[in-house]
Amino acid sequence: MSPGDAPIEWTEDGRPRSSLYGDAYFGADDGLSESRAVFLEGCDLPAAWAGRRSFTVAELGFGTGLNILALLDLWRREGPPGGRLHLFSVEAHLMPREDAERALAAWPELAPLAALLLAQWPGKRRGFHRIDLPESRASLDLALMEVGEALSLWEGRADAWFLDGFAPALNPDMWRDEVLQAVAARSAPGARAATFTVAGQVRRGLAAAGFEVRRAPGHGRKRERLEAILPGQGRDPGPAGPVAVIGAGIAGAAVRRTLLALGVEAVPFEAEAPGAGASGNPAGLVTPRLDAGLGPVARLAAQAYLRALDIYAGLPGAVISRGVLQLAATDRDAGRFARIAASDLFPEGTLRLLDPAAASARLGEVTDRAGLDQPGALSLDPRGVLEAWCRAPSAGRIESLAPTDGGWRLSGPSEPQVFGTVILATGADLRHLWPAAPILPVRGQVSWVAAPDPETPRAAGWGGYLAP
Ligand SMILES: C[S@@+](CC[C@H](N)C(=O)[O-])C[C@H]1O[C@@H](n2cnc3c(N)ncnc32)[C@H](O)[C@@H]1O
Known part of the structure; x- marks a missing residue:
């Protein structure tokens, strides 16, 4: 059951x-x-x-x-x-x-x-x-x-x-x-x-x-x-220590929102301004992670996607449009889409598998690829999100981070400060503070043009993506 x-x-x-x-x-x-x-x-x-x-x-x-x-x-x-x-x-x-x-x-x-x-x-x-x-x-x-x-x-x-x-x-x-x-x-x-x-x-x-x-x-x-x-004396857990969040893009802002909901006020640090990196793009897509493994990670991501849609929907000015069409880039993709759509990973109606004819109709131009329609997926204006979650002024650029008794010493614009917990949300800039970070930055680029009418283009992804 x-x-x-x-x-x-x-x-x-x-x-x-x-x-x-x-x-x-x-x-x-x-x-x-x-x-x-x-x-x-x-x-x-x-x-x-x-x-x-x-x-x-x-x-x-x-x-x-x-x-x-x-x-x-x-x-x-x-x-x-x-x-x-x-x-x-x-x-x-x-x-x-x-x-x-x-x-x-x-x-x-x-x-x-x-x-x-x-x-x-x-x-x-x-x-x-x-x-x-x-x-x-x-x-x-x-x-x-x-x-x-x-x-x-x-x-x-x-x-x-x-x-x-x-x-x-x-x-x-x-x-x-x-x-x-x-x-x-x-x-x-x-x-x-x-x-x-x-x-x-x-x-x-x-x-x-x-x-x-x-x-x-x-x-x-x-x-x-x-x-x-039970035997023993109840007491408060030790203080988590002050928390710093470095980076005021979508990731840093979302972490601070969550901490605040749990009663923890985190100190934001941002070198330039909220959304100075990729989170300053005029639009981005919120789409599900399509993991055909269907295991625990896929379930976590599916649940996170649905929660994100709910949270963004409550932010005035954040949602540009609803509905994203994902096109299969390879035959393997088409098989993956079919497997996920047939699974119970998402509630009914979250994903709709389209053959090339239906995908063409949905896209408004002819394609020979299968598609996965995601009616609830969002085109999002990240600036609407940052305005809601990045109200506190930020404390400037952090130059270095070093472990110390009781946490981490941050050296930046003013006197070094010690935080019990530091969260790095600096995107591809991560290596500046953590040179050995096991990440591989991938170059990306977006271009934007004025659309002839507000209904087109409709949001789509195919490896690249297009957001109204
Ligand atoms: C007496 S009711 C709880 C009333 C509830 N505390 C309230 O304030 O309305 C018992 C609940 O336990 C759930 N339940 C029964 N067996 C369970 C199980 N093995 N695992 C998890 N939940 C179970 C039932 O579905 C039911 O909602």
């Missing part, structure tokens, strides 16, 4: 119920109060995050997102000043956005937060999906896959766990000893875990994984719930 197959029925009192597992997503005694009692109180929130700059909560069983919204609501009201909340949740069968919307409508007090989450509800593609919630000083990484795989891939350390698979009797997979061991292994010292069930298997599994487990009075009709805690 692929993520996304989440057959839902509705109970008479309007709660979603999984026909796959035969269990409801939350109990009959007001799901929101239940979330608060079982998971927030069960993990000793807000007390557990007092004084923290950063706090991580992980959940097994994302469902409607109700627990996460209850948490964000508490964080908004009682989070530590200036703190960042990192959320991680796992879901093997993501429900359609419309079903989540219907379920969450029961709590008007959550409506503004629910709207932010629903607006970024991911498609059902397997993989990790990042949902930025800057208004809440939070970000959510949602792993759409089986719990075991998700826990083996996640690199975080949780301070609190919401264990919310369906009832163990109906869904034993979610409560296997190996899963609970992985929960402990991905926990920070002093981590807490909470769940609605007091099943013996869960109590024993948590205890065997190293948690101290205790029963607490349950919510509503449920007599008891579980609270668990």
Whole structure:
């Protein structure tokens, strides 16, 4: 079964119920109060995050997102000043956005937060999906896959766990000893875990994984719930040190945008001006990487492509046009296109295989090549992106970079400065700061001409590319 197959029925009192597992997503005694009692109180929130700059909560069983919204609501009201909340949740069968919307409508007090989450509800593609919630000083990484795989891939350390698979009797997979061991292994010292069930298997599994487990009075009709805690004292991870990003082209700007969404303000360095290199071209194409290996790298790139389209679409003035036709340069290309188009790498409709006649019609001139139409691909004005993401003034040209205690010493226009982390986003200029960089610059050239009418030419790639 692929993520996304989440057959839902509705109970008479309007709660979603999984026909796959035969269990409801939350109990009959007001799901929101239940979330608060079982998971927030069960993990000793807000007390557990007092004084923290950063706090991580992980959940097994994302469902409607109700627990996460209850948490964000508490964080908004009682989070530590200036703190960042990192959320991680796992879901093997993501429900359609419309079903989540219907379920969450029961709590008007959550409506503004629910709207932010629903607006970024991911498609059902397997993989990790990042949902930025800057208004809440939070970000959510949602792993759409089986719990075991998700826990083996996640690199975080949780301070609190919401264990919310369906009832163990109906869904034993979610409560296997190996899963609970992985929960402990991905926990920070002093981590807490909470769940609605007091099943013996869960109590024993948590205890065997190293948690101290205790029963607490349950919510509503449920007599008891579980609270668990690992030995040790929770504390903030050491400071990452100030971060420098060298280069203010698209790559540097995108890195800074992502860091900012995670609560890290990076210092930009740029020798000339934002977009002084190739990112200053008046247009560029955003197209998928066509990797017929169909392996993990291909999947990562496919997911990154879809996320990039979403992010660029939200920037005023960045998108010039939509739709790019990729033409096969060789017979091998044509085979590659066919293999990728027939795979499940991209959602339906992302790629359309065209024979030479259809490619000619799409191109507006005769070609004997097969084509791959990419209706969502973009012609992008990089300057629109840089304007949105490169507002901070840059601190000038860096001449050299040397390792030192606590990080890297940057020598540039003013006194040398030390940064814990330095990100080089200087394109082909990389060797200036890192002479042994294993890169091979490739010469490129673009020309631009005034188009006779704004509808032509349409964007195409064939080895070279043409962007309106
Ligand atoms: C009780 S519901 C979670 C309710 C949710 N926390 C909320 O706030 O709405 C359990 C969820 O776990 C998911 N699930 C069940 N078995 C799973 C597994 N083996 N791996 C990942 N997710 C699973 C189900 O699809 C379901 O969405």
